[in-house]
Amino acid sequence: MNSATHLVLMPAYNPGPRLRDTVAEVLRWWSPVWLVVDGSTDGSDRPVAELARREPGLRVCMRETNGGKGAAVCTGAEAAAAAGFTHALVMDADGQHPADRIPEFMARSQARPGAVICGRPVFGPDVPWVRLAGRQLSVGLVRWESGGAAAADPLFGFRVYPLAPLLAVMGETRGARGYDFDPEVAVRLAWRGVPAVNVPAACRYPRREDGGVSHFRYVRDNGRMVRLHLRLLRERFFR
Numbered sequence: 342m343n344s345a346t347h348l349v350l351m352p353a354y355n356p357g358p359r360l361r362d363t364v365a366e367v368l369r370w371w372s373p374v375w376l377v378v379d380g381s382t383d384g385s386d387r388p389v390a391e392l393a394r395r396e397p398g399l400r401v402c403m404r405e406t407n408g409g410k411g412a413a414v415c416t417g418a419e420a421a422a423a424a425g426f427t428h429a430l431v432m433d434a435d436g437q438h439p440a441d442r443i444p445e446f447m448a449r450s451q452a453r454p455g456a457v458i459c460g461r462p463v464f465g466p467d468v469p470w471v472r473l474a475g476r477q478l479s480v481g482l483v484r485w486e487s488g489g490a491a492a493a494d495p496l497f498g499f500r501v502y503p504l505a506p507l508l509a510v511m512g513e514t515r516g517a518r519g520y521d522f523d524p525e526v527a528v529r530l531a532w533r534g535v536p537a538v539n540v541p542a543a544c545r546y547p548r549r550e551d552g553g554v555s556h557f558r559y560v561r562d563n564g565r566m567v568r569l570h571l572r573l574l575r576e577r578f579f580r
Contacts, residue, residue, distance in 0.1 A: 343372045343398065346427045347447050347501070352413030353386070353434035354379040361388040363436045364399065370443045372398030376434065377417040380407035410498075411522030415511050422504045428454065430501045438499040439543045449538060450501040457507075457535055459492035459527070460499035460542035479566060483524055486573045487531035493539040495524035502526075506535050521569045528573050 349371050353360060367374050378386045378401060386401060393399040404416055414431055421429055428450050432438040438460070449458045483495040492500070500523075510529035511517060517525040531537065 342370070342444055342447070344447070345425070347371075347450060348421055348426050348429055349374045349443060350377065350414060350417045350421065350429040350431050351375070351434045352377045352379055352410050352417065352431070353381060354407050354410075354413070355381050355383040356385055356434045357383065358385065359436050360385040360434055361392060363434055363440075364389050365392065366440045367432070367443065368396060368399060370440050371430075371447065373400065374398060375400045375402060375417050375421065377402045377404065377413040379404050379409070379413040409519030409522070411511070411516075411518040411526075414522060415508070415518070418502070418504050418508055418511070422508060426504065428501055428503055429507075430458075430499075432499050437545050439545075442499075442540075442542050446499075446501050446540065446542075449540065450503075453536075453538060454503060455535065456538045457492070457503065457527075457530055458501040459494070459537050459539050460497050460544075461493045461539045462497045462499075462544035463541050464544055479524055479570075482570045482574075483528055486570070486577050487528045490531040490537065491527040492523075492537045495527045497542075497544065498523045499542055499544075502530075503535070506530060506533055509533070516569060516572065519565065521565055524566070525569055525573065 349367055351364065351367070351374065353376055364374060364376060376389055376399070390401050393401050402417055402420060404413060418429055430443060430446055446458050450456070479495055483491050507526065510526055510533065514525065514529065527537070
């Protein structure tokens with residue numbers, strides 16, 4: 342499927358050897374696909390750049406330094422909006438998200454262009470238990486911060502965003518540039534009245550021996566999440 346309004350946007354920082362295969366799988370289901378390389382140093386972007394020379398629907402955008410997931414999404418979203426696109430399906434580049442669901446999510450977005458189409462994860466037996474435990478706290482906090490109007494799972498980053506409101510909420514905060522991107526924009530879009538349509542989608546956790554890579558650090562990144570929720574709760578109180 343080729344679209345002039347909806348593209349797939351994939352931020353990537355040192356995603357490892359699975360990257361080319363992940364991008365190729367996405368291209369089976371949708372075009373165009375833009376990969377935003379967020380200051381990677383592992384060389385994983387080189388095979389994708391070679392693929393892009395043969396695939397007109399694939400574009401590789403390079404960021405000089407690593408700024409975090411949200412910063413990479415913002416870079417890609419700004420460029421996409423400038424190129425005339427109205428919506429972007431943001432998905433991880435590490436193989437966690439289901440490429441075969443892209444057409445359905447895009448179709449739902451085309452039917453409701455003013456909404457954000459949010460994946461609600463369906464976990465398999467490979468999910469780390471500590472991820473599930475921390476997830477429940479974030480789900481409850483975001484539900485309270487947004488009045489129940491935000492994404493059902495604020496940490497699952499498989500979503501189709503309308504670009505105009507996404508860029509507006511990114512412009513009103515200095516946060517949402519790292520792993521805090523997904524929950525913060527979910528809350529801020531809800532505050533703006535952007536409806537969330539929640540759709541079940543499988544979530545995989547590839548094993549390290551199969552090329553799976555994770556840059557999530559439990560102490561550092563959970564500390565950032567705590568600070569994020571304190572900030573959002575303070576803003577909600579004063580709103």
